[in-house]
Amino acid sequence: MKDFMTKPCLLILAAGMGSRYGGLKQLDGVGPNGETIMDYSVYDAVAAGFDKVVFVIRKHFRAEFEERIRSRYGNIVKFEFVEQELNKIPAGFVLNPEREKPWGTGHAMMMGAEVINTPFAVINADDYYGQQSFKVLADFLIDAAGKSGHFSMVGFEVSKTLSESGSVSRGVCTGDSSGNLLTVEEHHNIICEADGTITGTNSAGEKVTIRPDGPVSMNMWGFTPDIFADSDRLFSEFLTEKGGELKSEFYIPYIVNKLLAAGKATTRILETPDQWFGVTYKEDRDSVVQRLADLVKAGVYPSPLFN
Secondary structure: OHHHOOOOEEEEEOOOOOOOOOOOHHHOOOOOOOOOHHHHHHHHHHHHOOOEEEEEEOHHHHHHHHHHHHHHHOOOOEEEEEEOOOOOOOOOOOOOOOOOOOOOHHHHHHHHHHOOOOOEEEEEOOEEOOHHHHHHHHHHHHHOOOOOOEEEEEEEEHHHOOEOOEOEEEEEEEEOOOOEEEEEEEEEEEEEOOOOOEEEEOOOOOEEEOOOOOEEEEEEEEEOOOHHHHHHHHHHHHHHHHOOOOOOOOOHHHHHHHHHHOOOOEEEEEEOOOOOEEOOOHHHHHHHHHHHHHHHHOOOOOOOOOO
16 A cells, blocks of 8 residues: 555755764765765665655755765665755845854755655754664654644664764653653753763753653654745744844754644654664764674675665
């Protein structure tokens, strides 16, 4: 029956510059045959049931990026490109000419409205999420076809999302007894202490203990396309309040929290057994290379990934 249902789209946020990493993380070959982390996400998504991939990129590296994508995925999945630029703001607002920082993940997601009209997932280009994560998300999105405000988020155990190279920031999630998301609160400086305790700094600036198996957002979301209209409205409100600031950002959790509070959406927390990994710091690269090599050796992925 799945073949006759609306298949979901995957939106990959690949416009970041990787300032801490020192280059375009999304194009760094870390697999045994030069595969990127993004390549493994596309492979897993197609296997899970996604039939289209949309890449959010920046204009100045589009040519290099598009050439890489066409050579790898040209015969595997439908794909499109949309561009996130600072000047893509609603009419009536004026861009601060001194601003250089991107508007954030919420703004990047909004670029997908140009080419997406089905339930869709959002992921980061430089994060490895795992096969089961894509499977549970695809199944949810297939069921969400024709619905409104029917969102989801893959919740990773915080202990499975840490970096050995330094502290990280994560969206710590609070859910209800039915497994629905109530709020996402950004925590910074998350680290595993010497005694095994995981701590972080909450939005109030307080150092708190975080439950190791508690769910956190790794920016792996599932949405119905009505979120685009709500995001447009919320982005205008955001610009009215903070548009003149140089570093304020419009994040996906901000959008979700606003819609949950207004009763305009529900968000299911989807559980996954998968271990997240990524290249938050340049020092993480060797570990990522080894983990991917181990997955290939275990038979999880073919090598090369795409023939």
